[in-house]
Amino acid sequence: MSKTVFVTGGAGYVGSHCAKAFSQAGWHVVTYDNLSRGDRDLVKWGPLIEGDILDSLKLTAALNDIRPDAVAHFAAFAYVAESFREPERYYQNNVVGTMRLLDAMRETRVPQLVFSSSCATYGVNAELITEDTPQLPINPYGETKLACEKMIQAYGRAHGLRSVILRYFNAAGCDPQGETGERHDPEPHVIPLAIRGAMDGDFEFNIFGNDYETPDGTCVRDYIHVSDLGHAHEKALNYLQQGGESVELNLGTGHGHSVLELADAVSKIAGREIPKTFGPRRDGDPPQLVASVEKAHQVLGWQPRYSDLDHIISTAWAWFQAERNRSP
Ligand SMILES: NC(=O)c1ccc[n+]([C@@H]2O[C@H](COP(=O)([O-])OP(=O)(O)OC[C@H]3O[C@@H](n4cnc5c(N)ncnc54)[C@H](O)[C@@H]3O)[C@@H](O)[C@H]2O)c1
Helix, strand or coil: CCCEEEEECCCCHHHHHHHHHHHHCCCEEEEEECCCCCCHHHCCCCCEEECCCCCHHHHHHHHHHHCCCEEEECCCCCCHHHHHHCHHHHHHHHHHHHHHHHHHHHHCCCCEEEEEEEHHHCCCCCCCECCCCCCCCCCHHHHHHHHHHHHHHHHHHHHCCEEEEEEECEEECCCCCCCCCCCCCCCCCHHHHHHHHHHCCCCCEEEECCCCCCCCCCCEECEEEHHHHHHHHHHHHHHHHCCCCCEEEEECCCCCEEHHHHHHHHHHHHCCCCCEEEECCCCCCCCEECECCHHHHHHHCCCCCCCCHHHHHHHHHHHHHHHHHHCC
């Protein structure tokens, strides 16, 4: 009989791609999402329970009813700039929400968790970031993710919860079959914005800061294809099923690309120059974030397969073209 995974935030960008990966690997997938930032039509790989992780009663009832083997927890707010403006909403949704989930899992005896953490927990680092690099976040969003990590580890020590904490770097690209993709409103992510610059003649792609100590002065990030994240999450579920101990793992590629490199790659695929402007640096943006991914390779036997920059951009380009054709 197939195992069941309860996916919080499965109507969102990363969660829907992971739901597809779980389903393709034979898991029965149940999504729990309040649709505050996700879309019903992206829940394609199993039923949707519309609910909030802050709603303990509904969450506990859903877990009691479904009796999942594991939870994959994606539900959160994830915009750095917004987290500076409204830290209270971030602490409430991300930290209190995760606590409600852990308590509901404890009450209903669900023993395994895969958690979406972030490179935003690390802060400023010039070097390749390993899992042992000190976690010193420089924005409230990263602080909330670090608080969740600590809470999950403490519940593990006290109550026996086993977890895989996955710290992803920049999730990017879209499902190569076009079945799900990225849909944020407003869109804060750099690749969709560069693509918009290439598609809309009147939209200028703004680059925040070109005076960083990086090769071309713009921020360097490690872009990991969202289908590679899906594959890693599925391996993390299997690892826990086989009795693996709690662990924290980076998910990236080990290579960084600057914002200007990325804009050039989008121009190449679009066949037209992107109108660019340069603005001031943004609060909370470290100059460089690049992952060491050795540990994920060793523990899960996982390696990125789809994260070549041109592939990332061409899958995103195809998704945004199709979205444009879908909209009236
Ligand atoms: N996108 C990235 O580059 C990236 C990088 C590192 C970590 N992450 C983490 O991955 C996870 C998913 O990110 P994403 O980019 O897919 O975001 P997203 O906004 O596309 O998806 C989040 C989903 O969670 C749901 N949600 C939010 N609050 C909820 C609540 N209280 N109850 C129920 N559902 C709720 C939203 O409706 C949405 O469907 C987040 O935890 C984020 O912190 C994302």
